[in-house]
Amino acid sequence: MRAAYAIASAPTDPRSALQVGEQPEPVPAEGWVTVDVRAASLNQHDLWSLRGVGLPADRLPMILGCDAAGVDPDGNEVVVYPVVEDKADPRGYSMFSERYPGTLAERIAVPRENLVPKPAGLSFLDAACLPTAWLTAYHMLATRGRADEASSVLVQGAGGGVATAAVALAVAMGKRVYATSRDPGKREKIAALGATAAEPGARLPERVDIVIESVGVPTFEHSMKCSAPGARIVVCGATGGHLATVDLRRVFAMQLDILGSSMGTRSDLAALLDLMVAQEVRPVIDSTYGFSAVADAFARLESGDVFGKVAVDFLH
Structure with missing residues (x-):
């Protein structure tokens, strides 16, 4: 074969x-x-x-x-x-x-x-x-990020498979979505998906409940500054470097959760498929x-x- x-x-x-x-x-x-x-x-x-x-x-x-x-x-x-x-x-x-x-x-x-x-x-x-990148994004949002308790989401470094999936899924879940990219062309495509596109490090109109983080060192400080009290920063990768500096004072003062995430379960995949059909997301x-x-x-x-x-x- x-x-x-x-x-x-x-x-x-x-x-x-x-x-x-x-x-x-x-x-x-x-x-x-x-x-x-x-x-x-x-x-x-x-x-x-x-x-x-x-x-x-x-x-x-x-x-x-x-x-x-x-x-x-x-x-x-x-x-x-x-x-x-x-x-x-x-x-x-x-x-x-x-x-x-x-x-x-x-x-x-x-x-x-x-x-x-x-x-x-x-x-x-x-x-x-869907089974890897989109499943990873779904698990980050729905399971680790507790999207049912959130109204706003920041996705760092949109463009790659997981981050782009997270933008589309968060929009389908009815959240206010912000997403960063260094590439102006990608920012246009992010906006077309229904998110507010921003340059990396830009000040957002609000602090968010969930941050989808796969970049690492270049974006992690921004992820923390953009987090609302009790926010979940969900990390699935570190394409820009894994030795990020974490201001622990902000972690305890804002009661932030920094959560690792990898893939998702079979039931997550079934739920993702149902969501794609119900919300007509592709x-x-x-x-x-x-x-x-x-x-x-x-x-x-x-x-x-x-x-x-x-x-x-x-x-x-």
């Missing part, structure tokens, strides 16, 4: 470790099934895998990809929940493409319990954009590639110019 997979670790030139070609058919373990993949999407996780982060040499070659939608052996249209229970991992779980072959293949073996019904109102391509897709052009999809992701998701359509 056709697949996109890592053949080496290339810290400085990740795409040099990418191979597109034939790989063995999956052999499902007990309780697992084979899904025919109809669409997938890329994440920064895939580039990190090509760099060798979390993917040691003894697991190579490894089929890449965490996100997919497709058809199960019974003909049901499904979305693949990307987290697998893994007692060998210190976290207690792993993602597809870390220990088990990933989603950038014509077929993938997954635990049957990882299959979530795809709503008829979502295309395979839209559904395939994922922001930067670009779509046929599988024969998957190497170009990786080049687009690595460019850093993306706004939303880079998707792969297996039907073209």
Whole structure:
């Protein structure tokens, strides 16, 4: 079967470790099934895998990809929940493409319990954009950020998959949403999603109840200054650096919660799918590639110019 997979670790030139070609058919373990993949999407996780982060040499070659939608052996249209229970991992779980072959293949073996019904109102391509970035954003807002208790949200560094998803979802939840970006073009796109766009570090009209933080050092001080009393600063990454300075006086004086967040649960994914259909929200897709052009999809992701998701359509 056709697949996109890592053949080496290339810290400085990740795409040099990418191979597109034939790989063995999956052999499902007990309780697992084979899904025919109809669409997938890329994440920064895939580039990190090509760099060798979390993917040691003894697991190579490894089929890449965490996100997919497709058809199960019974003909049901499904979305693949990307987290697998893994007692060998210190976290207690792993993602597809870390220990088990990933989603950038014509077929993938997954635990049957990882299959979530795809709503008829979502295309395979839209559904395939949701399981990692959009699920992470949903979990940050709804679960860790307690969005039902909030009226306002700040999203730092909008443009990438998680931050853009957080903007769209917070707007769909009826919140007042502010989002920052250094790029004027991206700020225009943020505004088109229904948020108030701002330059990094800009003073906001109000202090917010939730901050979605994935940048780190360049934005964390601003995140704290923009937080209302009792606000939740929810952190899922640190693309700009992880050694941020925290003014503890502000933390205790304003009674702020600084919360780590990673991925989400299967039930979160089901709730996200329901929200997408009910509110007629569709994922922001930067670009779509046929599988024969998957190497170009990786080049687009690595460019850093993306706004939303880079998707792969297996039907073209």
